[in-house]
Amino acid sequence: MSLPLPRTSLPEENKPSSYKHGRLFTEEEVAQHNKEGDVWIIIDSKVYDVSKFADMHPGGASVFYPETVAGRDATKVFFGLHRHEVLLRPQYSRLQIGTIIGQEEKIKPPAPGALSQVPYAEPTWLVNGYFNPYYNDSHRRFHKAVRTLFTEVIQPDALAREMDGKRMSPEVVRALADNNIIGMRLGPGKHLKGRSLMGGVITPEEFDYFHEFIIDLELGRLGMRGYSDAFMAGVLIGLPPVLNFGSPELCAKVVPDVLNGKKFVALAISEAFAGSDVAGMQTTAVRDGDYWIISGTKKWITNGTFADYFTTGCRTRDGLTVILIPRGEGVNTKPLKTSYSSVAGTAYVTFDKVRVPIANTLGKVGGGLAVILSNFNHERWTVAATSLGTQRFILEECLKWANQRQVFGKPLASQPVIRAKLASIISRVEACQNWMESVTHQMCNMSYKEQSDKLAGPIALAKQFVSRTGRETAEDATQIFGGRGITVTGMGKYIENYHRTSPYDAILAGAEDVLADLGVRQAIKKMPSDARL
Numbered sequence: 001m002s003l004p005l006p007r008t009s010l011p012e013e014n015k016p017s018s019y020k021h022g023r024l025f026t027e028e029e030v031a032q033h034n035k036e037g038d039v040w041i042i043i044d045s046k047v048y049d050v051s052k053f054a055d056m057h058p059g060g061a062s063v064f065y066p067e068t069v070a071g072r073d074a075t076k077v078f079f080g081l082h083r084h085e086v087l088l089r090p091q092y093s094r095l096q097i098g099t100i101i102g103q104e105e106k107i108k109p110p111a112p113g114a115l116s117q118v119p120y121a122e123p124t125w126l127v128n129g130y131f132n133p134y135y136n137d138s139h140r141r142f143h144k145a146v147r148t149l150f151t152e153v154i155q156p157d158a159l160a161r162e163m164d165g166k167r168m169s170p171e172v173v174r175a176l177a178d179n180n181i182i183g184m185r186l187g188p189g190k191h192l193k194g195r196s197l198m199g200g201v202i203t204p205e206e207f208d209y210f211h212e213f214i215i216d217l218e219l220g221r222l223g224m225r226g227y228s229d230a231f232m233a234g235v236l237i238g239l240p241p242v243l244n245f246g247s248p249e250l251c252a253k254v255v256p257d258v259l260n261g262k263k264f265v266a267l268a269i270s271e272a273f274a275g276s277d278v279a280g281m282q283t284t285a286v287r288d289g290d291y292w293i294i295s296g297t298k299k300w301i302t303n304g305t306f307a308d309y310f311t312t313g314c315r316t317r318d319g320l321t322v323i324l325i326p327r328g329e330g331v332n333t334k335p336l337k338t339s340y341s342s343v344a345g346t347a348y349v350t351f352d353k354v355r356v357p358i359a360n361t362l363g364k365v366g367g368g369l370a371v372i373l374s375n376f377n378h379e380r381w382t383v384a385a386t387s388l389g390t391q392r393f394i395l396e397e398c399l400k401w402a403n404q405r406q407v408f409g410k411p412l413a414s415q416p417v418i419r420a421k422l423a424s425i426i427s428r429v430e431a432c433q434n435w436m437e438s439v440t441h442q443m444c445n446m447s448y449k450e451q452s453d454k455l456a457g458p459i460a461l462a463k464q465f466v467s468r469t470g471r472e473t474a475e476d477a478t479q480i481f482g483g484r485g486i487t488v489t490g491m492g493k494y495i496e497n498y499h500r501t502s503p504y505d506a507i508l509a510g511a512e513d514v515l516a517d518l519g520v521r522q523a524i525k526k527m528p529s530d531a532r533l
């Protein structure tokens, strides 16, 4: 018989952890509850009464009754089959009735903002005892604040929305606006002036591309690809043309509402008629007094289903022109079913004789190509950084799984073929990290104009390299996880998501092959005329 705990007047949070779930048991006491209708198990020092739950258990009731499980310590078998988060869900944590006398839980969820202790799960600059020339104390403060917000507020929403495909929750939009993450996604610049960044842990003057890099990496680390595009990707690519090429009046009307999370923007360039070939687009804008009359269609428009403004590439009499089209009469959007979550709001957009003031023209009439191209480097660098964040997270998943999963009586990591795959993943992640940090350092030290001249090639090449390694890592990770890597829920859910969605990084912001070619063409263009072998 187990003895009830004496009543104590200590407040709940001050009680020793072993008291928190009611009762203390010996292993012998637990062992007596070992049959159908009366079955207890121990997981990591905690005692669970699964007598009634057994029939509702998604893995079936029978798994609880073998004599190696019923009334026994089932920690090892449990963690071979479930993610830790299962035990933390309220409906399951309720099954805990007590703890084993003299034992302490060993497997704890990371505290908000905490760094992972798994080797290679964090870039070197965040690991004790390692050195890195690029980051200073402002990056560390910033990282801590971003990681905390992401784990506490954003991750739960990312997991839920990736699954149900609904829009990002208003509370998250609020948090992004309050911390000025929406503005920081556009990079350093005057749009951040006077704004409080992450509750003031750094000043707008301190903010550089490495801070932005941190946001992208943490976003990628969520491992939810659809959600990372829901995460203001439309603003990231659709607002800079307004900021850089819109009139002061237009900026005053549009920018504050967008940065404050009240309005959303999408970049509307690609069409069913024209993808990478931006010059081939067929949406037309015809002048009628002080208005453009715009007709045409756009496809694959990220955040398009909920955008209030469309930064749109149009064919005009004088060539390509970019025009900001507010949602209104004649503008229609419908969701496109893509292979990632509809949380990203990917849309097919139709413009049917939409009247837009000439004042909404961004840049010069006929100067649209320059407007579109001006933002490509930043966009590509962002896609690569986010992909890198996910790749490192996938690496962490693989290391944990290979370490905890038992096969033929040994951890999976004892198989040389698995270790060889892990070696490839680690090498790719570290190579990408180092290249991306080097490019980011260049960006910090160059004007926007210099970046356009000197970094278009390197960024195109880095982006296509990172997206390629991502797909190789997705393949390796799927092999490591086996069937779980192709199952949407459970142990391998992040692997499945990444395996399904890593091609997005290879397509968005410039298709891989096109970018590889661009990088080399840029290099050939800069070859000295006297270069000879």
Ligand code: HEM
Pocket (backbone or CB within 6 Å): 041, 048, 050, 057, 058, 059, 060, 063, 064, 069, 074, 077, 078, 081, 082, 083, 086, 087, 092, 095, 489, 490, 491
């Ligand atoms: C408090 C204890 C337990 C809870 C709350 C629990 C809960 C769950 C849940 C929610 C799933 C669905 C898959 C997922 O979301 O990961 C699941 C699957 C499963 N569970 Fe449990 N479980 C418990 C203990 C155990 C134990 C001790 C065993 C084995 C002896 C077991 C065997 C399985 C199996 C085989 C599956 C299917 C796994 C798969 O589809 O890959 N469970 N369990």
